[in-house]
Amino acid sequence: MRISRIEIANHSRIRDLALEVRGHAVIVGANDVGKSSVLRLLNLVLGSTTGTLYQQLGISDLRDPTTDLAVEVTLIDFDDADRTLFTSEIDVNMADKSETLRLRMTVSPDPDDAQGVNVRRWFPDAGHQRAPSRDQLLRIGWRYLPANRNASSAALDGPNSALQTLLRAIELGTERSELADLLAGFNTKLEASTAIGELRANAASHLSKAMPRTVGKDDLSVRTASDPDEDVLGGVSMFFKVDDQHVPMTAQSDGLRQLVLMTLFDLAEGTANVVAIDEPELHLHPSSQRTVAELFSTAGNQKLLVTHSPYIVQRFEPADVIAVNRDGVCHQIPNERLSAVEKERINWWSPRLIEVLTARYVIVVEGLTDRVIVERAAELAGIALDRIGAVVFDIDGAHKFPHVYRLIGSAGFNVQLLGLVDEKEKAVWHGAIGGKPARVFGTTLFVSAPDLEAEVCAAFGGPAAAQGLIDGGYCKKEDILKSAGAAELGAVTAEAAAAYCRAGKVSAATALASQLDGATAANIASVNALLQRLVSLDSAS
Incomplete structure (x- = not known):
């Protein structure tokens, strides 16, 4: 069942939202956009008692307090045991014989209590209004590890820990009696020990003074916590062996404790159908994040993850990813576009791209040169790109834009896109986006004519651009004069300065960006138009 x-x-x-969960589900997004709330609601629907529902849900959870909050989960892929327990709840499509199980929860404002709610949870296709039974919830097999977990001693090794769950599940067979005999023998030795007998006698003497009755030596026993007759592994723990020393799990680093906690949790919940983990990357180095993601992505049960980590997202299929933007809107690749996107995965499914998926706006530029200038111009214009959720994404070549657009454009993750492109490449970019030129250029695509180097140098003016290259550490005076065929800086034209910049694009752009001021940046026509469009979009949102 999944x-x-x-x-x-x-x-x-x-x-x-209405999301398809195609295999696993990886929900990615910036902070404070509601990602964790999705798992919290699923945990309430699929894994909580009625009492817990009323404890954790209130009128503040309703966006419109006059309307019901509704959460519906559809499950598929049943075995015979599922069909037996959900006899009337599973709906069978008569046309294609497909089976689905819908579980719905509504939270309604209480008409008699302004701050109260009424919670219902039922199977809409069952023909009755009964809430799911305890056995049915157990059969659904939902397990949840929240982000506020801690890798404490109790979580790692306590009676309710994943490790103890695994130990209790071990079938010891004939070894059980052998271990029980060893424990019993050890306890007998403890009982007969003279030194321990003295400890018991001293403890009994002191306890007798503090208690209303006399305590004798034989009233106290020193023995193993495990009962040989009941649970021979009850007091057993797991250690790392380091240099012939046994080091407890609880003595490891924060990252290793989190790694152990998640790994054992996943192993202990091997019989669960759906395992949800919020922020699996907590305290983990990127290499460990990749390892955990690989473990999760190849597991037999379904994983629902909420993450900020591009290293985790990268290990899953694009079809599994749900991107939540800064406005709380969820995007996933439409079914009909999955095959096209899959072709781009090898080259573009990378940590660099993952940041783009969670942005409110993405400014796509040809290369690092353009990125340096755009980010500096935005800074001088007082436009805080991070605050408004805009990311400048350089794609290392204008010809790559159609491939990127398949992933992040309207037919992919549908991120609001603005593009900056040189004049000679504009047809390629327009062809990828489509639409009438009048509706694309100046609103989605902004063209540097003939290229950004020319526009930047024109904004400075030839002599000032030459001086900027010198002051920015890109070149010496004699080098720019020789290239421009000029006797003095005042004779350097904007065209000559731009031609000189093209020989070392990134270094030249970095030098000029360091010399930009607000007035000059505002005169870079294509960049200024793009930034003004960005401000307009943000103001309208």
């Missing part, structure tokens, strides 16, 4: 669809409406933190 989740195939999630629908949420009227939640205070999440925009209304």
